[in-house]
Amino acid sequence: MSLLSVRDLKVGFGPRPEENQVVHGVSFDLEPGETLAIVGETGSGKSVTSMAVNRLVDFGGGRITGGSISYTRSDGASLDLAAAAESELEQIRGREIGMIFQEPMTSLNPVMTIGAQIEEIFRLQQGLTRAGAREAACKALERVRIPDAARRLSYAPHQLSGGMLQRVMIAIALASNPRILIADEPTTALDVTIQAQIMGLLAQMKRETGTGMIFITHDIGLVAGIADRVMVMQDGKVVEQGPLDKVLDNPRHPYTQHLLSAVPHFSDGKSVRGDKASPDRVLKVEDLSVRFPVRTGLFRKHTGNIHAVEGVSFELRAGETLGIVGESGSGKSTTARAILDLVKSTGGVTQVDRTQTGGTEKPVQMVFQNPNASLNPRLTVQSILAEPMTAAGRRIDEEAVTRMEMLLSRVGLPADSLTRYPHEFSGGQRQRVCIARALMLKPSVLVLDEAVSALDVSVQAKVLDLLIDLQREFGLAYLFVTHDMAVVERIAHRIAVVYAGRVVEIGDARELLANPRHRYTRQLIEAVPSLERRRAEYSIDSRAMPSLVRPIGFTPEVEAWLGAGEDHFYRQEA
Amino acid sequence: MTALLKDIARHPSGRIGLITFAVFLIAAVMGKTGFTPYDPLMQDRIARLQGPSAAHWFGTDLFGRDVFSRLMDGIGQSFIISFFSVGIASLLGAVLGLTAAWFAGLWDGAVMRFMDVLLAFPAILLALLIITIFGPGTWTSVLAIAIVYTPIFTRVVRGPALSLRRRDFVDAARTFGSSRRYIMTRHLALNLVAPLTVQxxxxxxxxxxxxxGLSFLGLGTQPPNASLGLMLSDARNLMELAPWLLWMPAVALMLAVLSFNLLGDALRDILDPKTRRRLA
Incomplete structure (x- = not known):
């Protein structure tokens, strides 16, 4: 008997759910210890399907309009979750069916410490005492590789990064050892190395306890590593369902084929760009460091510094892309922001040479991660594009408008875009507006901070192609900050790997990805999911990133560089 | 602006609020420009304390003055005071809230703590204090009410401004080298129009x-001029003899407050993109 058996499930929203259906008759089975992956893009109905299983969909304004969800309880009794009363569901949710959500920020109570929120689970569900619950909570945090677990228990959610919060959420879901675990894009917000840890953890727990897992993702590469069976969804319908190898090797439906071919997949340096950059140097960063003061106590005494970026040096040539990869908190974004003076650097020299003629005194421009947040919603595209010109003290004359129109058509936006507002565009189009805005002042260097990370996978590929075209046309140099190895492989000529605030390995992209020398780089590359790595045994390395908090006056040790080729260097390891 | 009015007219409670407000606004303008059936200050010894009739729609008061005319004049007076005071309070509050959020640190602390002190007093008590210092009159009332309501606007502006300041488009503006004034007006203030309008x-x-309330206590508009609070206060002693004297200004005040609240509800729904979709 299956653990879970869903038949012809239909879910609708609004006051007349029959007319407004988003899931049209989905059927699947889940055996104990089995992992079913539901794959689909935004709006495919994959999340709604999973939320219908534990009936959370009721609280989002949805209603199950047809079909059955038969769940087998631990005593062998069968229960139709589609028709169960709320009082019964309360006994099941969180205890027998656990859930990990996509957005860790909104899943935790912002006014309670994370310790209190985890301890609550242990006290309520396992009847532990206060001290016992605290210890269990601390262990739960250590299990999801949170450094300084005991101290973090007293943190409020806003004091932790998104990746950290998701680990807390996973710790909470794992706390009650559920029989079914629904994981809704649980690793989307995490770094690849952490993603691998979490995947390893989920797989290990599944083996130990016989938990059935429903794993929802947009990343078909991730599916290869964990799923036993795959279900592909599009527009609320199942387009293909079957065992993992069958779906990945012989996709029948054109949409599955599209997902497998259009999306960038990591291939150990085989798909690196072949074109060459010019020899002219445009940006030279030498010994850049950024420190943030740590203040403690009642009088906010300065007790130490966070060494966020330490002794970072690199050069960038016209027409070249330097990919900066690393996990969150490694200092890669801080490096980018320090070059643009958005954060104050505490040491080092940044030197920029102009290339494009007619540029202004702002030769370095930036494209941010989230196009929704980096465009003012109350301004038209014309005002948005005019801002860099106004800031540079130029008039918005006919010539400026001509340049706007040229750039808009160049980034592939319709001619009438100038009078429209950001909310009238899709996510990918908004990012194109951001790119056009960054090009208004004819910069020589473009800093792209996770510029494609917020986009849907098939849109990502198109924006990457656009960036490569623009680079060739304007001779731009890119500083491409990302956590995504598949993306960096497609766009970078050279790669710098950042770990704990310093560059640990730098060099030619193909060479570095094929023959990584530093321990961290190897770990990073091993963690990247790919279609070739089926049912990968992700090892759980619970080594925490070293703390970056140092006492005042601390002089960091500088490890020597070792050469591994003409353009490939790495730090000596202790 | 016309689009906004159309949206309000389409909103179920906004329509009622808009119509009521329009009626009051017309009455107020006519009352203050002298287009009243009688002179609101003219006393008629013969026609004292008459009930509502064809000649005097809302009756007459103790001195034989026409209640309808006085009501129009009083609504005008009340509107002038509340519009000016709220205008000053919202402008002052917006500037203080914006600068507090932007400059942070000492200035933020000083502004917000001062606002906390003002908020610690009950509104009417603080207004009483200010009027006691400056002496009663129309412009003192405006000043007193403006000071009383400034802290609320400061808070309403500072909160969202703090979060807007950290948004990526502000960082983007810094990378272009946009001026502080440009960022504060275009990126902050423009996004604060919606919450401010509702407030x-x-x-x-x-x-x-x-x-x-102030006029009722004799500290706002001074007799013989008309104002809603003053009319209520005068009517108090004649409640049993001439109940219309109490009813008319009381109902007028209630309807005016109701119309503003309905308009506020409608604006909140219309200006919030989340509820806007549901209405359309």
């Missing part, structure tokens, strides 16, 4: 009540 309509209703 203005609600504050107008409170200001109306506060003004009536």
């Amino acid at each position: 203005v309509t609600l504050a107008l209703a409170w200001a109306l009540v506060t003004e009536a």
Whole structure:
């Protein structure tokens, strides 16, 4: 008997759910210890399907309009979750069916410490005492590789990064050892190395306890590593369902084929760009460091510094892309922001040479991660594009408008875009507006901070192609900050790997990805999911990133560089 | 602006609020420009304390003055005071809230703590204090009510401004080298118009009540001029003899407050993109 058996499930929203259906008759089975992956893009109905299983969909304004969800309880009794009363569901949710959500920020109570929120689970569900619950909570945090677990228990959610919060959420879901675990894009917000840890953890727990897992993702590469069976969804319908190898090797439906071919997949340096950059140097960063003061106590005494970026040096040539990869908190974004003076650097020299003629005194421009947040919603595209010109003290004359129109058509936006507002565009189009805005002042260097990370996978590929075209046309140099190895492989000529605030390995992209020398780089590359790595045994390395908090006056040790080729260097390891 | 009015007219409670407000606005303008059936100050010894009739729609008061005309004049007076005071309060509050959020640190602390002190007093008590210092009169009332409501606007502006300041488009503006003034007006203030507008309509209703309260206590508009609070106060002793004297200004005050609240509800729904979709 299956653990879970869903038949012809239909879910609708609004006051007349029959007319407004988003899931049209989905059927699947889940055996104990089995992992079913539901794959689909935004709006495919994959999340709604999973939320219908534990009936959370009721609280989002949805209603199950047809079909059955038969769940087998631990005593062998069968229960139709589609028709169960709320009082019964309360006994099941969180205890027998656990859930990990996509957005860790909104899943935790912002006014309670994370310790209190985890301890609550242990006290309520396992009847532990206060001290016992605290210890269990601390262990739960250590299990999801949170450094300084005991101290973090007293943190409020806003004091932790998104990746950290998701680990807390996973710790909470794992706390009650559920029989079914629904994981809704649980690793989307995490770094690849952490993603691998979490995947390893989920797989290990599944083996130990016989938990059935429903794993929802947009990343078909991730599916290869964990799923036993795959279900592909599009527009609320199942387009293909079957065992993992069958779906990945012989996709029948054109949409599955599209997902497998259009999306960038990591291939150990085989798909690196072949074109060459010019020899002219445009940006030279030498010994850049950024420190943030740590203040403690009642009088906010300065007790130490966070060494966020330490002794970072690199050069960038016209027409070249330097990919900066690393996990969150490694200092890669801080490096980018320090070059643009958005954060104050505490040491080092940044030197920029102009290339494009007619540029202004702002030769370095930036494209941010989230196009929704980096465009003012109350301004038209014309005002948005005019801002860099106004800031540079130029008039918005006919010539400026001509340049706007040229750039808009160049980034592939319709001619009438100038009078429209950001909310009238899709996510990918908004990012194109951001790119056009960054090009208004004819910069020589473009800093792209996770510029494609917020986009849907098939849109990502198109924006990457656009960036490569623009680079060739304007001779731009890119500083491409990302956590995504598949993306960096497609766009970078050279790669710098950042770990704990310093560059640990730098060099030619193909060479570095094929023959990584530093321990961290190897770990990073091993963690990247790919279609070739089926049912990968992700090892759980619970080594925490070293703390970056140092006492005042601390002089960091500088490890020597070792050469591994003409353009490939790495730090000596202790 | 016309689009906004159309949206309000389409909103179920907004329509009622808009119509009521329009009626009151016309009455107020006519009352203050002298287009009243009688001179609101003219006493008629013969026609004292008459009930509502064809000649005097809302009756007459103790001195034989026409209640309808006095009501129009009083509404005008109340509107002038609440519009000016809320105008000053919202402008002052917006500037203080914006600069507090932007400059942070000492200035933020000083502004917000001062606002906390002002908020610690009950509104009417603080207004009383200010009027006691400066002496009663129309412009003192405006000043008193403005000071009383400034802290609320400061808070309403500072909160969202703090979060807007950290948004990526502000960082983007810094990378272009945009001036501080440009960032504060285009990126912050423009995004604060919606919450501010809603707050203005609600504050107008409170200001109306506060003004009536001050006049009722004899510290706002001075006799023989008309104002809603003053009329209520005069009617108090004649409640059993001439109940219309109490009813008319009381109902007028209630309807005016209701119209502002309905408008505020409608604006809140219309200006919030989340509820806007549901209405369309």
